[in-house]
Amino acid sequence: MAKTITVRVPVRIDLAGGWTDVPTYCKNHIGEVVNLAINRYITAEMHIDDERRISVRYSSDVPVGSGLGTSAAMNVAFLSAIAGDGKSPDEIAELAFQFEALLGNTGGRQDQWASAYGGFQHLRFEGDKVTSKQLNPSPRFIEALERNLLLFDSGITHVSGELHDSVWKRYANGDEDIPEALRRIRHMAQEMVEAIESENIPGVGISLFRTTKSVDMLDRAFDEPFRRVLKPLWGTYIFGWKAMGAGAGGVVGVMLEDEGCRSEVMAVAEKNGWKHIDWAVEQQGIQRTINLHE
Incomplete structure (x- = not known):
């Protein structure tokens, strides 16, 4: 009997800690x-x-090069469709990571786990082991975050591979600045957990900005496309900003100091050619359905 397996998975925004999920670290x-x-x-x-021939197709409502973990989400969806029977979200996420590694991807594991599980996650990486703790803030906090954290697509394709390679080369060569920056980035993840668990919206915004300053220690080029636009707004209209991926383009998140600042920030973004992205938290990860055809 013919059948269609459809899998939908979400992409993610990285609030804090990205870079420390990379196996090299x-x-x-x-x-x-x-x-x-x-x-x-x-x-x-x-x-x-009916003749057991297979066809597979993808669709995406996220621009390529956005820095939102689209390639990992694609592989989580694909592998769940073709080999997902009886497998846990952890197993699918790890399969997707290993599949990308075979293709030469040297990134980390956070994207696969975000797509597999959904919601807010505090992820811990130790060797090849990933531990996921789901964070469960109140609906009121989530609604406030969705109103105050604005996402913009800069229109600059996320092509920071050479910058990434430079960072890890410096790490391998014993540059002491890189481990210190990564230590601070990890600490920002812990700070972000505290802000979310205490439902402190200003704290989330401040942690975003402190994370950005920590990433600057790796290479200021990661934040350059955003800094020149957003720095004049800092301290008056916004608590801070952060690239939602590794940086040097793609999507940026901007935390308002107050909802009344929204129009000013939107105007600056529009003037610079940035596209606003409406968003909401997606609590579900892998969503898999099977339809049989007579």
Whole structure:
């Protein structure tokens, strides 16, 4: 009998800790990330016809190069569609990570776990082991975060690979500034957990900004596309900002000091060609359905 397996998974925004999930770092140190899944999706559909022929197709409502973990989400959706029977979200996430590693990706594991689980996560990385703790803030906090954290697509494709390679080369060569920056980035993840658990919106904004300053220690080029636009707003209209991926382009998150500042920040973003992204928290990860065809 013909059947269609459809899998939808969310992409994520990285609130704090990204970089410390990369195996190069966490094979010798513990990494931590706080991220959350949003209502932007990758969908994979596998159709098996009556003659057991297979076709697979993808769709995405997220721009390529956005820095929101789209490639990882694509592989989580794909592998859940073709091999997801009886597998846990952890197993699917690890399969997706290993699949990307075979293709030469040297990134970390946070993206796969975000797509597999959804919601707010505090992730801990130690060697190849990933521990996920789901954070469960109140609906009131979530609504406030959705109103006050603005997402903008800068229109600059996320092409920071050479910058990333430079950071890890410096790390391998014993540059002491890199481990110190990564230690601070991990600490920002712990600070972000405290802000979310205490439901402190200003604290989230301040932690975003402190994370950005920590990433500057790796290379100021990661924040350059955003700094020149947002620095004049800091301290008056916004608590801070952060690249929602590794940086040097893609999507940026901007935390308002007050909802009344929204129009001023939107105007500056529009003037610079940034596109506002409406978003909401997505509490579900892998969403898998099977339809049988007579």
